[in-house]
Amino acid sequence: KERLIRQLSSRPSSATKPQEFKIGFKRVILSIVLGILTGLIGAILFALLIKIAVQYINQTPFLKGPVIFSPKISSKTLQSALANENQLLGSSSNGKYYKTVLDNGLTVAAKVLEPFDSGSPEMQSKSVKRRIQQELEVLASLRHRHLRSLRAYVRESDRFSLVYDYMPMGSLEDAMNGVRENHLELRWDVRLRIAVGVIKGLQYLHFTCVPQILHYNLKPTNVMLDAEFEPRLADCGLAKLMPNIDRATSGYCAPECLQNCRYTDKSDIFSFGMILGVLLTGRYPTDSFFREAVSGGSLGQWLRHLQQAGEAHEALDKSILGEEVEEDEMLMAVRIAVVCLSDLPDDRPSSDELVTMLTQLHSF
Numbered sequence: 001k002e003r004l005i006r007q008l009s010s011r012p013s014s015a016t017k018p019q020e021f022k023i024g025f026k027r028v029i030l031s032i033v034l035g036i037l038t039g040l041i042g043a044i045l046f047a048l049l050i051k052i053a054v055q056y057i058n059q060t061p062f063l064k065g066p067v068i069f070s071p072k073i074s075s076k077t078l079q080s081a082l083a084n085e086n087q088l089l090g091s092s093s094n095g096k097y098y099k100t101v102l103d104n105g106l107t108v109a110a111k112v113l114e115p116f117d118s119g120s121p122e123m124q125s126k127s128v129k130r131r132i133q134q135e136l137e138v139l140a141s142l143r144h145r146h147l148r149s150l151r152a153y154v155r156e157s158d159r160f161s162l163v164y165d166y167m168p169m170g171s172l173e174d175a176m177n178g179v180r181e182n183h184l185e186l187r188w189d190v191r192l193r194i195a196v197g198v199i200k201g202l203q204y205l206h207f208t209c210v211p212q213i214l215h216y217n218l219k220p221t222n223v224m225l226d227a228e229f230e231p232r233l234a235d236c237g238l239a240k241l242m243p244n245i246d247r248a249t250s251g252y253c254a255p256e257c258l259q260n261c262r263y264t265d266k267s268d269i270f271s272f273g274m275i276l277g278v279l280l281t282g283r284y285p286t287d288s289f290f291r292e293a294v295s296g297g298s299l300g301q302w303l304r305h306l307q308q309a310g311e312a313h314e315a316l317d318k319s320i321l322g323e324e325v326e327e328d329e330m331l332m333a334v335r336i337a338v339v340c341l342s343d344l345p346d347d348r349p350s351s352d353e354l355v356t357m358l359t360q361l362h363s364f
């Protein structure tokens with residue numbers, strides 16, 4: 001009886017042991033999982049905090065007043081010169097160009113951009129202004145023989161003014177107007193040199209700059225000429241600062257940008273093709289002549305039509321016709337302009353390929 005009682009009393013203790021072990025095991029697993037989760041969340045939060053702190057420290061300081069990139073310009077002289085009544089050089093929906101003489105005798109061209117829509121919360125935001133400032137710093141750091149360098153900029157509460165070297169010869173548009181009005185003679189070799197300079201400037205933006213920079217608004221008013229008629233590209237990469245670029249009517253904008261606002265390096269190439277077409281024909285791309293021509297409605301279609309009919313010679317500006325060797329070069333240049341003006345971006349050559357094609361023209 002005693003043994004039975006002992007047996008019965010020992011039974012429950014042996015049954016609870018595995019249960020207790022199970023519960024204990026579960027507790028250990030749970031605390032390990034909880035520990036790992038807390039550790040992970042803590043580590044993520046810590047990493048986020050470090051990232052925000054690093055971003056804050058690295059943030060470009062928000063600059064006030066003129067930012068100068070040239071030792072020849074001082075902040076005080078620039079501000080007082082810009083406040084004066086200055087000679088208007090050009091004007092568009094994005095702002096006005098003024099010729100300004102500084103106290104030290106240096107002449108600069110200042111583009112005073114249209115005020116931002118101060119009601120727009122986007123333009124009011126400091127991060128947008130900071131991004132514009134960073135972009136201007138990048139543009140100021142660009143150095144190339146065929147780019148016009150940014151010498152300074154002034155940020156006011158609602159607008160930017162951009163300061164460049166003054167170019168007494170003005171722009172390619174001014175020069176071509178002089179040619180059309182018979183005030184200026186621009187021989188083929190000079191026009192070819194201008195085309196080569198423009199494409200070398202684009203090659204630098206497309207292939208040397210990292211990340212790649214697109215011009216966005218290439219046209220003859222944005223190609224400045226120095227005293228030797230060497231071109232310098234103006235207003236590169238300023239799409240954010242110039243929201244009112246008039247692409248539809250300029251005649252230099254690629255079809256894909258007008259149709260679906262898709263802009264690539266090949267869109268810059270289309271604009272270059274149009275400039276080459278203007279240099280070869282002397283005509284404006286918006287000339288009503290193209291609307292009436294049987295070949296279609298544009299300079300590109302007209303050139304393609306004449307080239308395919310073997311009559312490209314008809315397209316050339318009569319004032320540059322001369323030696324036979326040069327005319328062969330011009331006919332090759334018409335072919336190049338026609339491929340640049342292809343409707344499909346992929347059919348257009350790159351700026352790299354164009355530098356080779358155009359610099360080899362002399363040997364054709």
Ligand SMILES: Nc1ncnc2c1ncn2[C@@H]1O[C@H](COP(=O)(O)OP(=O)(O)OP(=O)(O)O)[C@@H](O)[C@H]1O
Pocket residue numbers: 089090091092093094095096097109164165166167168169170171173174217220221222224234235242245246
């Ligand atoms: N650095 C400069 N030196 C001399 N003339 C200049 C200079 N920069 C601009 N210009 C003159 O200003 C004209 C261009 O003016 P503006 O840039 O306002 O016109 P746009 O190119 O049609 O406009 P946007 O670039 O806003 O589309 C040029 O054709 C040239 O006559």
